[in-house]
Amino acid sequence: MADSIGDGTEGGGRVTSYDVARLAGVSQSAVSRAFRDGASISSALRARVQRAARELGYAPSNIARALITQRSRLIGVLVTETTTRNTPDILFHLGHEIQQAGSRMLVFTLAVDRVDEDGLRDLLSFDVDGVIAATTLAEDTLELCARRGLPVVLYNRHSPAGQADSVGCDSASGMRLLAAHLRQGGTRDAAFLAGPRGAPVSEDRLAAARAAFASCDMSLRPAVHADYSHASGRQAAPGLLAPRRRPDTIVCANDAMALGVIDACRHDLGLAVPGDVAVTGFDDVAQASWPAYALTTLAQPIAEQTRMAVRMIVERIEDSSPARERRLLLPRLVIRGSTRGGHDGDVIGRSGEGRKEGSKEALLS
């Protein structure tokens, strides 16, 4: 019933502020003001305009608005398939948070974990206000972004040269919790199953594990590399667990591989977990809590991390000060049945606010 588009029935002619102005008998400026909070307009006029707008089904064009305000309300999000596999919820969470902040998420999927100058041009050409990158950006690319005034927040990555803000998970603290737990459970000889060689997240976790184990006087063998997948974990298990000198614990760089190792133990190698080997993961994906696995793992606080990332990018967009900070949120240790000792279901550590580095003082004050 009623109408919805003023004149032309076909052709999808956009309804513009002029159409609304004409119908309401006011100027185009008035229409514009009626849709901006805090604009100088009487409530009577605003009501009249909005009535007319509703009648025509008018919505201000973000594109036209962006052209003049120099703000697109678009936030670019960079991901690779690996990111989304390891953290299936990340896109939904980021999208949700960005939306809460009044913008929208424009997704850029990358084939390889690396943004070059072309990729940057691509981002720039879509006029994003800022970028959240769950991918690797070379330092010189970051410098270009800075030079162009494009705010970047790195997610689970960071810029050693401090050329971008970043949000991550404090693997060092996490690994200390884990090491303490394992030591208490009797671990003496642990192996580490890493992700792909050079994968930043995996390297970070490996380094953290090394440091934590060292400070607990436990040994950690040289890492074995797989590709983050369940299949690759399962495949790597026989090598890791050769009877000759089998480690008593396998620490994995992510959950998927850990679950693969557990499956290999039980179904391929006839080993009991944690009886013969303890297995740990990192991320706390949904499956880790399923009774078939009951994986002890470090829970990455995704909700907090994404919220923080969005918060930081929004602040940088409004601020654009060159101050940089790196925020590390604390993972929780979730103890389940794949390790010895502790009580199943124990959670050690409170996820959330963690370390903060950088020149800026408080974000959450």
Place this chain on the structure above:
Amino acid sequence: MADSIGDGTEGGGRVTSYDVARLAGVSQSAVSRAFRDGASISSALRARVQRAARELGYAPSNIARALITQRSRLIGVLVTETTTRNTPDILFHLGHEIQQAGSRMLVFTLAVDRVDEDGLRDLLSFDVDGVIAATTLAEDTLELCARRGLPVVLYNRHSPAGQADSVGCDSASGMRLLAAHLRQGGTRDAAFLAGPRGAPVSEDRLAAARAAFASCDMSLRPAVHADYSHASGRQAAPGLLAPRRRPDTIVCANDAMALGVIDACRHDLGLAVPGDVAVTGFDDVAQASWPAYALTTLAQPIAEQTRMAVRMIVERIEDSSPARERRLLLPRLVIRGSTRGGHDGDVIGRSGEGRKEGSKEALLS
């Protein structure tokens, strides 16, 4: 080294086509043409412009371009958390495919599975060229979209009134394959574990199962509803499997619930799968193939479905003819160890091209 932004070192002043024109000693039109394929420009001029552009790090603004061409190269994607939980890869896949098509994915996350007029206004205000909705849109909302010339493709949904194109999975065929397999395995008395009451995907699968079982002379008890999650499946299991009259098979509306049922059988109820009960799922998520579960399930061809959805939306954007079609891709039956009979690893049916309804003849010809 070198420079990257012409004059102002700070302030992030955008590099415009005028800047490039000035540097190259040509008109702004020339710059514009140098960046459009097929534009009337000599290769010499184009080269000169591009050299200048590279020097300044210029990239044409999609926003300005969109304003005049009336094409934003933005495709809106509507999802709820449920969508992304059931199909973790969907956003990545859609993003990837949309990118292949030269556009970008703008994500709209919904709290509830329903788009009202406000939501539509929101979409319109972001000037998306088209919408892929993995959510429910009321018929009158679809009509509004049509009236406004906004192409919509429904994903795993459809418009009974035929007011939008749609892509889905042919559950009817799938369930027929499954029913045949189960019958061969000795199923006589099956129960159905559905998703939330009214959830379109679940209802569709339930109806398909009902029809398929009926035509195989197997009984299917009234559905029990859960919420699609592993936990809810596990929780529903005791009721479904009460010793008094325990069904010999449980058909689930998605994999997560099926895995929950399996966990409940083994860990809570002391029942063997498939010895005491056979369990089946739908989707073929990664975990279904893990040896701890080995779930027999119907594999939804996500890659094909997303590709098809993007293909359709792109075609509608270019075409904008009012013809509507509904494309159903065929799921494959993946037989694993959670059902009796068949050989583990068998795959029945070829996923991909399936039924097609609607006035338009061929998309892939």
Place this chain on the structure above:
DNA sequence: TGGATGCTTGCATTCGCAGTCAACGACGCC
């Protein structure tokens, strides 16, 4: 050699809206 043709190029305009500026009326104060 004159003119027709086709390819390049620049000029001027346009997309839809935000914000500046000036005009206007109402009101309060001296």
Place this chain on the structure above:
DNA sequence: GGCGTCGTTGACTGCGAATGCAAGCATCCA
């Protein structure tokens, strides 16, 4: 009653790139 102030309103311009149009130029043919 005159004047300043404030709150509203409309006209106009500009954001950055695309494109119709016409001019410029080379080429080709008769």
